[in-house]
Amino acid sequence: MADRYELHEPSWCPGCGNYMIRTALKMALEELNIKPHEVVIVSGIGQAAKMPHYISVNGFNGLHGRAIPPAIGIKMANKDLHVIVESGDGDTYGEGGNHFIHGIRRNIDIAHFVHNNQIYGLTKGQASPTTAMGQITTLQFDGVKVEPLNPLALALTMGAGFVARGFSGDIPHLVGLMKEAIKYKGYALVDILQPCVVWNRVNTFSWYKNRVYHLPESYDYTNKEEAMKKALEFGDRIPIGILYKVEKETYLDRFDFIKEGPPLVDVELNPLDAERLMEEFR
Amino acid sequence: MDYSLIVGGEAGQGMDTFASLFEKAIKRCGYNVYAYSDYMSRIRGGHNFFNIRFSKDNILAIKDRIDILFALNEESVGIHKEKVKETGIIIADEKVAKEDNSITHLKLSEIASSLKNKRVENTVGLGAILNYFGVPIHIASQVIREEFKEEIAEVNLRALEEGYKLLDTRYPLQIREDDKILINGNEAVALGAIAAGCKFYCGYPMTPSTGVLNYIARYANEFNIVVDQVEDEVAALNMALGASYAGVRAMTGSSGGGFALMVEALSLAGIIEVPVVLINVQRPGPATGFPTRTEQADLRFMIHAGHGEFPRMVIALRDTEDAFYQTVRAFNIAEKYHIPVLLMSDQHLADGVTTKKPFNFKDIKIERHIESNIKGEFKTYELTESGISPRIIPGKIEGTTVLVDSDEHDEYGHITESAEIRTKMVDKRLRKFELLKEEVQEPWHIGDQEPENLVVCWGSTYGAVKEAVEKLLNEGVSIAALVFGDIWPFPTNKLLNLSRKAKKIIDVEQNAMAQLDSLIREVALLKSDHKILKYDGRPFTTDEVYRRIKEVI
Structure with missing residues (x-):
């Protein structure tokens, strides 16, 4: 390992969309001239969450659904690190739903790449929060009976400043999205559609391929109403690209001592500084 | 010179402020203070109280009986009346429990009204009570000035002065130098x-x-x-x-x-x-x-x-x-x-x-054990003899990254399913626990070196137990107490030592299942002969511990 990104042999299934997402991620980081030691990938549990093992960066492979809280802790502790969260739809929108919602409220400077294959892969084919109503799965044998969650609409409602959708089958486009998300000052969500070649027989590669289309250049990504319309467009046609992007104050900027000062990790510790606090107890 | 005061009333009646002013004024007289707040899970109404004990001695817990009850409502009189010693006094505003002759009624609300600020009623009471203990008014005034902003301080100072006129000094404190924190x-x-x-x-x-x-x-x-x-x-x-x-x-x-x-x-x-x-x-x-x-x-x-x-x-x-x-x-x-x-x-x-006494910040050492001169591929979980691997900070060394993993992992932090590595990693983690055992502190030891009666307890029961045991020692009882702070790993040296000659082991805990006792059975292979347990949600008073130990020795 040195100052370039090395890839390790993954345990993903052949044909899995994760390969393409990893390729795009590597290209995005390289094109941004970010060095491996400057990046931390935080993940939960699932096939997507194995990402920190397969590309040579700092990695925090934590618990299922819990990728966002440690990512926040890391960014607060060292604002100089590029913090990227990589996890699946089950991890992010299901088990970690509460952290997803409240993470958006903070608007901390993290790029969040959700590998959304609309199914649970590692646990063998159960419905995920984004599986369509009525879809037959290995568990919901007579069809899913709950409405799917719309992550982009939810993120927009919560006030996210960067909301995008990509497709693992369109690597050049995805690289562009990832670069914009990493560069964005604040919380950036990129929901990445990817096929699960083993467990999702509905949302296949060609299912996505036939539906996704690039948002036109004329599209105004600062218009929230338009963004919401695009977020709700998930059927015969699915738009990909940056749906919404505006500048917002980030969480770190609300702490003067972080905004103006060194990263917390570089602050010198001196117990005697606190001695004056005893005065109020006298 | 060991007094206790209870101030009781509804949530929202300003007891917190009264208590902190009273505690501070007493402390400034060079006295030790121990105060416990008993409150309900509500913001208004109900019944809350502070039990404030003060003494020249180093007191560590509350007592059963009190010397003064400041009742902010009638309910407080009913709840706490029985705790008031025969030499004690109950104070309340003249509108509280008018018919009760045992109360010394004071014109607290009337004075507050005349000062055009109903909220200073408790400060009038504070003045009365502080004068009862002969606290110099300049000490109390200073505390008020520190607590309130200017205008509010002024009206409170006037209320305090008026209060001082309401009760005569009965138990004058001997003013000493105050070098403590509260x-x-x-x-x-x-x-x-x-x-x-x-x-x-x-x-x-x-x-x-x-x-x-x-x-x-x-x-x-x-x-x-x-x-x-x-x-x-x-x-x-x-x-x-x-x-x-x-x-x-x-x-x-x-x-x-x-x-x-x-x-x-x-x-x-x-x-x-x-x-x-x-x-x-x-x-x-x-x-x-x-x-x-x-x-x-x-x-x-x-x-x-x-x-x-x-x-x-x-x-x-x-x-x-x-x-x-x-x-x-x-x-x-x-x-x-x-x-x-x-x-x-x-x-x-x-x-x-x-x-x-003020905490000593000068002797605090910060020991971080962070390495910086590591190059190349980093083993987050390097297998070492101690089980402790070197630690570096991610992002600080170019060309070196840190991987941590919730899956079982190899030395680099990568997922593994290897039986061999799994065993090595479990052993590595548990070796740290063996080392940790050398780090543990033995429990605090109060009393005899070779006691017939050995009391064991842990955590915040320390104060009540210490006072009770010291009282028994004064009465000539052969007794000691071990107060555990480090719980896990569980230190056993002192326990095994002292238990050798002890005829009785008495376990004192604020729970119903005697959890310390069960830990002692497990780790030290000893068991207590008597269990003094309390699980009503209220802390032990030192009197209760004394009484209940006395019952079993």
């Missing part, structure tokens, strides 16, 4: 964390732990500390682990129910070997239990919480001074062994205010 358990923990260089504290408000969060938040900007009010306690410990992984000292805290939500991440801390400090300010459970009351029923929970096997340290805090120094120690141990260190307090200690 602090509660939550503040002491928070102060310890700040002194230890904690730069990240997150939590979800939960009584009785919120005081730690509040105190650190108050000074966060001044000390470059991020305080994050998290969405839930699940986020709390995960977030603290992220911050610690990235290189800052991180802590979280809650009460039992919140700690229950942290248990998943506690197990994560165990396998990723990222240091973290956590405090559980216990309250009675199960579930919501008694939100504002005290209990010591999480001992077994703290030792065993988390799936799988991993090393941890559990330290019970015994008083405010101990709370401060043990919190500092917790950070050093967490970073030396890369383990979670769990502090245990309880509502009794958290809200109990005590006088202590």
Whole structure:
């Protein structure tokens, strides 16, 4: 390992969309001239969450659904690190739903790449929060009976400043999205559609391929109403690209001592500084 | 010279302010103070009270009987009347329980009205009571000036003066030099964390732990500390682990129910070997239990919480001074062994205010054990003889990255399913626990070296037990007490030593299942002969411990 990104042999299934997402991620980081030691990938549990093992960066492979809280802790502790969260739809929108919602409220400077294959892969084919109503799965044998969650609409409602959708089958486009998300000052969500070649027989590669289309250049990504319309467009046609992007104050900027000062990790510790606090107890 | 006062009334009647002014004025006279607040889980109404004891001696707990009752409503008279000594006095406004002849009625509300500020009624009472104990008015005035802003201070000072005229001095304190601080358990923990260089504290408000969060938040900007009010306690410990992984000292805290939500991440801390400090300010459970009351029923929970096997340290805090120094120690141990260190307090200690000599900041050492001269591929989990691997901060060494993993992993942190590596990694983690055993502190020892009666207790029962045992020693009883602070690993040397000649082991705990006793059976293969247990949500008074020990010896 040195100052370039090395890839390790993954345990993903052949044909899995994760390969393409990893390729795009590597290209995005390289094109941004970010060095491996400057990046931390935080993940939960699932096939997507194995990402920190397969590309040579700092990695925090934590618990299922819990990728966002440690990512926040890391960014607060060292604002100089590029913090990227990589996890699946089950991890992010299901088990970690509460952290997803409240993470958006903070608007901390993290790029969040959700590998959304609309199914649970590692646990063998159960419905995920984004599986369509009525879809037959290995568990919901007579069809899913709950409405799917719309992550982009939810993120927009919560006030996210960067909301995008990509497709693992369109690597050049995805690289562009990832670069914009990493560069964005604040919380950036990129929901990445990817096929699960083993467990999702509905949302296949060609299912996505036939539906996704690039948002036109004329599209105004600062218009929230338009963004919401695009977020709700998930059927015969699915738009990909940056749906919404505006500048917002980030969480770190609300702490003067972080905004103006060194990263917390570089602050010198001196117990005697606190001695004056005893005065109020006298 | 050992007095107790109870001030009681409804939530919202200003008892907190009265209590803190009274405590401070008494302390400034050079007296020791021990105050416990008993409150209900509501913001208005109900019945709350403070029991404030003060003495020239080093007092550590509350007593059964009191010398003065300041009743802010009629209900308080009924609840506390029986505790008032024959030599004692009940004070109330003339409108409270008018028919009750045992009350010394004072014109508190009338004076407050004449000062055109109804809220100073308690300050009139404060003046009366302080004069009853002969506290010089300049001491009380100073405390008022420190507490209130100018205009408010002025009207309170007038109220105080009027109050001084209402009661004659009956038990004059002998004014001595005051060199103490007055602090509660939550503040002491928070102060310890700040002194230890904690730069990240997150939590979800939960009584009785919120005081730690509040105190650190108050000074966060001044000390470059991020305080994050998290969405839930699940986020709390995960977030603290992220911050610690990235290189800052991180802590979280809650009460039992919140700690229950942290248990998943506690197990994560165990396998990723990222240091973290956590405090559980216990309250009675199960579930919501008694939100504002005290209990010591999480001992077994703290030792065993988390799936799988991993090393941890559990330290019970015994008083405010101990709370401060043990919190500092917790950070050093967490970073030396890369383990979670769990502090245990309880509502009794958290809200109990005590006088202590000022904490010594000069001797605090911050030991971080962080390497910087490592190159190339980094083994986060390098297999070493001690089980402790070198630690580096991610992002600080070009060409070197740090990988931590909740899956079983190899030395580099990569997922593995190898049987051989699995066994090696479990052994590595547990070797740290063996080392940790050398780190543990023996319990505090009070009393005889070869006692016939050996009392064992832990945490905040220290004060009540110490006073009770000292009283028995004075009566010629052969007795000693061991007060455990370090709970896990469990220190056994002193216990085995003292138990050798003891005829009786008496276990004193604030829980129903005698959890310390069960731990002693397990680790030291001893069992107690008598158990003095209390689980009504109220702290032991020193009289109760004395009485109940006396019954069994």
